[in-house]
Amino acid sequence: MIDFTLSEKDEKVLAAVKEEALVCRKYARYFDDHEEEFAPAELPEAKDFKNPFALLAKRDELDSSMGVMSMLVTAGQTWGDYTVRMRRGTGGLGNAALRASGTPEQQSRWGGKTLAMAITEPGCGSDSKAVQTTAALDAGKNEWVLNGEKIFVTTGCRAEGVVVWATIDKAAGRAGIKSFIVMKGTPGFEVTHKEKKLGIRADDTAAYVFRDCRIPRDHLLGGDESIPKEGAGGFKGVMKTFNMTRPAVAAIGLGIAQAALDFTRDALAGEGVEVDWNAGTHARSAAQQELVEIEADIEAAMLGVLHATWLSGEAKPNNLEASISKAKGGEIARTATQRCIALLGSMGISLDFLLEKWFRDCRITDIYEGTGQIQRLIIARDILGYSAAELS
Amino acid sequence: MISFGPTEEQELIQQTVHEFAQSEMRERARPCDEKRELPDDFLQKSWELGLVAGAIPEAYGGGGVGRSPVTNALVLEELAWGDAPLAAAAMTPGLFVQPLLDFGTDEQKKSLLPLFAGSRFHAASLAILEPTFSFEISSLRTIAEPKGSGFSLSGKKRLVPLASTASHLLVVARGAREGVAGLEAFIVPRDAKGLSVAPEPERTLGFQCLPRFSVELERVEVPASARLGGDRGIDGARLLAMLRTASAALGLGLARGVYELALPYAKERVAFGQPIAQKQAIAFMLAEMQIEVSSIRHLVWKAASLLEHGVDASRAATLALTYANREVMKIADNGLQIFGGHGYIREYPVEMWYRNARALTVTESVSAL
Numbered sequence: 001m002i003d004f005t006l007s008e009k010d011e012k013v014l015a016a017v018k019e020e021a022l023v024c025r026k027y028a029r030y031f032d033d034h035e036e037e038f039a040p041a042e043l044p045e046a047k048d049f050k051n052p053f054a055l056l057a058k059r060d061e062l063d064s065s066m067g068v069m070s071m072l073v074t075a076g077q078t079w080g081d082y083t084v085r086m087r088r089g090t091g092g093l094g095n096a097a098l099r100a101s102g103t104p105e106q107q108s109r110w111g112g113k114t115l116a117m118a119i120t121e122p123g124c125g126s127d128s129k130a131v132q133t134t135a136a137l138d139a140g141k142n143e144w145v146l147n148g149e150k151i152f153v154t155t156g157c158r159a160e161g162v163v164v165w166a167t168i169d170k171a172a173g174r175a176g177i178k179s180f181i182v183m184k185g186t187p188g189f190e191v192t193h194k195e196k197k198l199g200i201r202a203d204d205t206a207a208y209v210f211r212d213c214r215i216p217r218d219h220l221l222g223g224d225e226s227i228p229k230e231g232a233g234g235f236k237g238v239m240k241t242f243n244m245t246r247p248a249v250a251a252i253g254l255g256i257a258q259a260a261l262d263f264t265r266d267a268l269a270g271e272g273v274e275v276d277w278n279a280g281t282h283a284r285s286a287a288q289q290e291l292v293e294i295e296a297d298i299e300a301a302m303l304g305v306l307h308a309t310w311l312s313g314e315a316k317p318n319n320l321e322a323s324i325s326k327a328k329g330g331e332i333a334r335t336a337t338q339r340c341i342a343l344l345g346s347m348g349i350s351l352d353f354l355l356e357k358w359f360r361d362c363r364i365t366d367i368y369e370g371t372g373q374i375q376r377l378i379i380a381r382d383i384l385g386y387s388a389a390e391l392s
Numbered sequence: 393m394i395s396f397g398p399t400e401e402q403e404l405i406q407q408t409v410h411e412f413a414q415s416e417m418r419e420r421a422r423p424c425d426e427k428r429e430l431p432d433d434f435l436q437k438s439w440e441l442g443l444v445a446g447a448i449p450e451a452y453g454g455g456g457v458g459r460s461p462v463t464n465a466l467v468l469e470e471l472a473w474g475d476a477p478l479a480a481a482a483m484t485p486g487l488f489v490q491p492l493l494d495f496g497t498d499e500q501k502k503s504l505l506p507l508f509a510g511s512r513f514h515a516a517s518l519a520i521l522e523p524t525f526s527f528e529i530s531s532l533r534t535i536a537e538p539k540g541s542g543f544s545l546s547g548k549k550r551l552v553p554l555a556s557t558a559s560h561l562l563v564v565a566r567g568a569r570e571g572v573a574g575l576e577a578f579i580v581p582r583d584a585k586g587l588s589v590a591p592e593p594e595r596t597l598g599f600q601c602l603p604r605f606s607v608e609l610e611r612v613e614v615p616a617s618a619r620l621g622g623d624r625g626i627d628g629a630r631l632l633a634m635l636r637t638a639s640a641a642l643g644l645g646l647a648r649g650v651y652e653l654a655l656p657y658a659k660e661r662v663a664f665g666q667p668i669a670q671k672q673a674i675a676f677m678l679a680e681m682q683i684e685v686s687s688i689r690h691l692v693w694k695a696a697s698l699l700e701h702g703v704d705a706s707r708a709a710t711l712a713l714t715y716a717n718r719e720v721m722k723i724a725d726n727g728l729q730i731f732g733g734h735g736y737i738r739e740y741p742v743e744m745w746y747r748n749a750r751a752l753t754v755t756e757s758v759s760a761l
Binding site: 001002003004005006007061062063064065068276277278279280281282283292293295296297299300301303304306307310311314320321324327328376377379380381383384386390391 | 393394396397398399402462526527528529530571572628629632655658669670672675679680682683686687688690691693694696697698701707710711712714715718
């Protein structure tokens with residue numbers, strides 16, 4: 001049945017998430033200004049709030065799926081702040097990779113650790129098959145030796161370990177790229193610095209260097225050392241991770257965009273500018289029309305996120321839809337915040353308000369986890385039935 | 393529960409209507425457009441799908457499937473994929489029947505619904521648009537004034553579909569209260585004294601095969617029983633949300649048609665030694681179409697689902713229509729562009745769809761309906 005209503009229980013969870021988010025928001029400016037600090041693992045207010053996620057555990061007939069709810073919760077949290085949480089969660093992007101591709105032994109060994117994911121290098125971003133970091137097998141010692149540089153590693157400073165993309169055979173292209181688990185403290189693995197960014201400044205984004213970093217042979221994610229002659233081999237497996245993370249990344253951006261819209265709507269309502277949903281175009285001012293358009297854009301983008309997630313919950317393929325949600329979500333997160341500032345004019349840029357921060361924070365959505373252009377490339381190949389060679 | 397899955401029954405209806413659109417609409421659309429003609433046998437064949445009568449309860453002689461705005465949206469998308477103006481023609485009686493189902497008194501339903509429950513196509517219509525360049529639903533110029541125990545209706549309506557053959561028109565007018573809350577609808581027989589339908593259909597940019605007429609009401613007197621909903625009147629906001637959602641659903645089908653034709657064409661058309669679809673400039677246009685067709689669909693579904701729950705759908709419907717109006721036009725525009733010169737000649741349907749897209753998505757688009 002096509003339906004968009006939430007059960008009472010789900011409404012309650014989202015209301016609680018919003019309440020928490022408002023508390024987190026109080027800390028947003030401070031940690032934006034103090035990017036060298038990390039937000040606490042738990043806010044002082046945490047003792048006054050029950051953890052709303054306990055309510056999510058049991059799904060009843062009228063409740064939405066866990067996947068759908070997790071997207072709404074994610075957007076609800078970033079509606080407060082991108083980084084600050086009442087209780088900081090564990091796990092990072094590397095954990096998603098571990099769940100998607102790790103052997104059962106690897107999952108039980110590292111599943112409880114927070115793992116970052118290191119893909120991007122100074123010379124390779126979207127073109128992730130151009131990875132330069134190498135992993136050479138020292139068969140005598142049963143060890144891999146890693147060498148290379150990684151940047152933009154989310155949760156990179158605080159993570160306990162990292163899933164690193166490295167090539168075991170540059171000549172093999174994508175097929176030669178494997179993922180390795182490297183724990184902090186391994187000799188030769190150094191966190192060089194925390195990146196300084198336009199937005200999401202409180203977020204922990206690290207740069208790594210690997211210099212003759214030796215790890216045991218069984219730290220190869222999935223355990224398969226072979227290089228297939230044809231196809232992408234393990235690369236496809238790691239790309240699979242993105243089907244799960246792309247809608248979530250879009251949800252993160254859209255939560256911020258929604259915060260910007262809500263702020264803008266309230267600010268304008270204070271000036272007597274409000275949308276009458278029944279009135280037509282000729283009864284709306286330009287500002288009212290813009291509010292309607294931004295709201296429609298955010299709603300469309302968020303529904304795309306929910307659609308991609310709902311599909312995966314139904315065990316249906318969602319490769320195309322995950323990319324659609326990220327392409328649309330990234331674009332709208334970016335443009336909605338731009339337009340909100342434009343609507344509020346010169347007061348919109350004031351640091352008295354968080355709107356300018358949301359504008360900066362949101363901009364990353366269309367870049368990380370595959371830029372908008374990469375998403376469109378994936379979508380185009382999918383709908384046209386083209387290979388990467390046919391459409392590059 | 394948030395869900396994007398049509399029921400099995402809805403999937404079956406989608407499939408049936410899609411096959412109808414493929415076999416009965418696609419081929420006919422061009423000659424109908426060129427001749428500005430709506431064949432009777434098309435209306436009859438579409439009627440046999442039971443799309444209007446199905447929603448009428450058995451007590452009034454209908455199919456008793458139940459009124460479902462979601463199913464309606466799915467049907468409109470498939471029909472408009474075939475051809476938007478033919479889709480609008482087939483569903484025009486629904487513009488009379490659906491408000492009657494939602495707002496009508498039991499007596500109004502008893503006396504009128506059986507007309508639409510038979511096996512023959514029965515025309516009735518909705519008169520809402522007016523001859524003004526700044527049409528605004530919340531301030532209609534057609535007015536309903538109390539007269540004796542009934543009402544007197546005066547005003548001018550434009551683009552009333554099938555008005556010349558309709559047995560009844562549902563005339564939307566401004567009542568005593570301001571704004572959308574003040575909207576009133578009156579059941580007026582076409583032969584009512586003071587009501588005149590222009591002898592010839594209006595000529596328009598798109599939707600050429602859908603006969604739409606100017607209608608004048610000069611102090612048309614109707615009894616109190618003609619007021620839809622009786623003493624309660626209608627829920628103007630809900631009527632508007634229904635129309636907006638339906639219009640967006642038509643746009644969705646039209647846009648999907650454009651996208652699904654442009655995609656294989658781009659793979660076939662060779663320029664500079666390779667299919668133009670292998671150029672990012674074209675491939676990205678197609679990706680964008682895919683993104684937006686999905687986006688429009690989700691907004692339409694959400695509005696339809698709220699209507700189905702009987703809750704306030706004004707916001708969702710306005711978002712759906714605003715979004716669809718913008719994106720449907722863009723998709724039709726880009727679709728034509730992908731065809732290049734071939735998009736401009738009348739051999740392919742794209743120029744027709746481009747005109748239809750503009751005709752459908754103008755401003756406060758209850759226009760096509």
